Amino acid sequence: MTTATTPECFVQLSDPHIVIKGRLLMGQVDTAAFLARAVAHVCALPARPSHVLITGDLVERGGLDEYAHLRELLAPLPCPVLLMPGNHDAVPTLRQAFADHGYLSSTPLEPALSGFALYAASLGSRRLLALDTVVPGKPHGSLCAARLGWLRAQLEAAPDTPTVVAMHHPPFTTGIRHMDGMGLREGADELEALIAQHPQVERSLCGHLHRPITRRFGGTVAMTAPSAAHQITLGLAPDSPPSFIFEPPGYYVHTVQDGQLVTHLHPVGDFGEAQLFR
Template structure:
């Protein structure tokens, strides 16, 4: 039997609420996440890791994180959790106290409130960059967080690296989401990434849509939500809205030495039909 390809899965923006509740009294985010996890478990090339790029829960409550933990339990591979603007790092650390990577920067006075970490994804290195401004919807990269990233990149210039962050470092054209985008540090990040060609992807969440752009000499991309999607409204007066387009996740795989990304829709589309 041929060897399974190296791969990991990226989920984003599950927005889990307390058990028995619906997000905005309408969206059953828990059921959506269950379906995504079931689809991951059914993959014929199981991932080495599952990365979740923020907005893990809706309000940052311990009851929500307890519900998230229960929903993630079927996964048999390591799970890498990143905060988004709907998360609260102190509660996230308390609820997942055994996830030691979440406290890597907890004793650094300049980074104590942020969850930044490094992890190995097979042949790739992951640098998880916390962009959260506590209590605010927009993101920021302060000098301390950028200094952490610079030190990490300088420590392994020859290792293919993935940078993950919740807020994308670029405007998307969806005005109401761009208004709560990465307000500080994007240009400094772009200059830093350009100095480090080992960065082959910047993986983001927040937008609830698959969006791709060149950035700092590499590729930056946002992932769909496991639940509801943001409407593709590109006019300046497009109202903030969401819809139930098919949810999805990314499967990032290494092929011939290069990182290749596949968008996988979540749903029951029937059995594969062989070509004749």
């Protein structure tokens, strides 16, 4: 008789955009309440994740008070949290607020890299390579030669280890024009060519778009995650105005099945109790 085992998994949250206590984002979005519900949802998962990865736009303005609020909201999570910056974040303040997260300051002290939060970490049996795509003070992203060189060296160092590459800005266009205009403007082609040379890369995980979007990329699968709060409207017409919508928030559960990474989109909300098939 065989005994079923709980599958290995990790969670990807994205774009919580936390503001200081007592405020609403844009005067309308209670991002703290949204994140609290998402955290409770993760805590209730039947399979406990090994880690929670948050792919950027952790807070709205990069302020120390916002990061303190974020810490409180993430505290109930039952596993380690791995943080990544987005265009709304400030790496120096993020490092100060999460000084106990040593990986955020683990970048080699090269002049071209010291201002970026680049790191390698374990996600159970998978290796995470976190790329910082932020251009300080700008909404769009970039991957310069130095950051791509760091990634190349990391991939060459462990060619046989299943690997996840994560970044905030997706390295592909989506058809949502106002968001594509603030996507990864430099380095996307070089990144795709580099990943294509390393078949150990199973996923390229991104945030920024506030929607679940998937595309083939460099021989792997590139994905953007939904926001833990508000979603970007699916406006694919060329003249679609920039807007957001209160579609259900959600997150990804990345689980290992038969040695392969399988991804599930898990919406957050009250959908009633599960009903047994009869």
